[in-house]
Amino acid sequence: MTRQDEKHPETPAGSLLLDEQLCFALYAAQRAVTAAYRPLLDELGLTYPQYLVLLVLWERGESTVKELAAALRLDYGTVSPLLKRLEAAGLVRRERSARDERSVRVACTGRAEELRERAAGVPGALLRATGLEGPAIARLREELRGLAERADEAATRTR
Incomplete structure (x- = not known):
């Protein structure tokens, strides 16, 4: 408990204490989870964002860049360089759609499979590394x- 909590056990929603910020708790958890993934993904030669792209392709099969960006909640400008690196590594191939030249289709290569x-x-x-189990995982994910x-x-x- 922080000194602020000891004085005021119910910190107001407008608190500017770092440890009271939901955004910081999420940020710290995201960084810790990504760090826990790093050694596992290093063995595969992947970064965490590249792993996420492959997860979508393994699940859905060939997809457009637009579909990948939507699934990953990323913008096109972020997904495009990821795909270039995956293509350079021989894990995906990108091709313009024959029906719509503005659309680029992405598929896994045999190496990715x-x-x-x-x-x-x-x-x-x-x-196993985090000690999380079934019900706790499902509840947290939801x-x-x-x-x-x-x-x-x-x-x-607000837009």
């Missing part, structure tokens, strides 16, 4: 999804 087998152990290894939805709605209202 082989990597998928090795990547199958990553989620379990991360859970709470975070709900928070993301509410934050998206709030951001949309």
Whole structure:
């Protein structure tokens, strides 16, 4: 408990204390989880964002850049360099759509499909490392999804 908490156990919503910020708790958790993934993904030769791109492609198959960006909640300018690096590594191929030249289709290569087998152990290894188990994982995931939805709605209202 911080000294502020000792004096005022119910800190007001307008607190400017760092440890009282939801955004900071999320930021710290995200950095810690990404750091926990790093050694697992280093073995696969992937960064965390590259791993996320491959997860989408393994799940959905060939997709457009626009579909990938939407699935990952990223903008086109962020996804495009990721795809260039994955293509240079021989893990994806990009092709302009024959029906719409503005659309670029992305698919896994055979090398990415082989990597998928090795990547199958990553989620379990991360859970073992964090000590999280079934019900707690499901509850946390649902709470975070709900928070993301509410934050998206709030951001949309303020635009």
